[in-house]
Amino acid sequence: MDHDEPVHPLRPGKHPAVNTDRRDFLEAAALSGVVVLITGIPLASYVIAPALKKGIGRWIDFGTAENLTPGTVAMLTYDFMAKDGWLVLPQRGFVWAKMESDRRLTVFSSTCTHLACSVVWREAERIFECPCHSGIFDADGRPISGPPQRPLDVLKHKIEDGKLMVFLTV
Numbered sequence: 001m002d003h004d005e006p007v008h009p010l011r012p013g014k015h016p017a018v019n020t021d022r023r024d025f026l027e028a029a030a031l032s033g034v035v036v037l038i039t040g041i042p043l044a045s046y047v048i049a050p051a052l053k054k055g056i057g058r059w060i061d062f063g064t065a066e067n068l069t070p071g072t073v074a075m076l077t078y079d080f081m082a083k084d085g086w087l088v089l090p091q092r093g094f095v096w097a098k099m100e101s102d103r104r105l106t107v108f109s110s111t112c113t114h115l116a117c118s119v120v121w122r123e124a125e126r127i128f129e130c131p132c133h134s135g136i137f138d139a140d141g142r143p144i145s146g147p148p149q150r151p152l153d154v155l156k157h158k159i160e161d162g163k164l165m166v167f168l169t170v
Contacts, residue, residue: 057169058082065164068099073121073139075110078168095155095166096121096128098139107166108141109153119152128152 062076077094096108096119108128110118117132127144128137136145141152156167 062164107155107157113150114148
């Protein structure tokens with residue numbers, strides 16, 4: 001070894017022309033990247049996934065179906081606890097149940113299809129009205145004036161053991 005050439009202080013006998021510091025850095029960076037990737041994906045999915053999760057549906061018991069009067073529209077309220085991301089929060093709201101004279105039942109969402117305000121039933125006029133932007137729906141939930149373009153959503157329902165069960169997405 002020629003004494004005129006400087007010797008790398010940490011690697012005796014190696015020349016500084018071979019930049020082992022950069023190579024070591026790149027190897028460490030690559031290894032760190034792999035470690036972050038291996039541990040980061042499960043960690044990120046645990047932290048982020050609950051916030052991105054779409055609402056799930058569940059059957060809500062609205063009580064005895066016998067209480068509905070043929071030829072009328074009734075407001076039915078619900079109240080239950082639901083998991084939302086990391087929190088368990090109360091869910092409260094209402095639906096509209098329309099019982100026909102022949103006992104056919106239609107359950108409407110109370111949410112206007114324009115901007116998601118709550119609609120109210122006007123018995124005298126036999127219409128659903130959205131107070132936010134004067135949207136009007138007929139007794140079958142079809143829009144008849146105002147900005148709404150789509151009918152009120154009809155909710156899936158069933159009578160089980162004499163109880164009205166409505167499928168809601170929470």
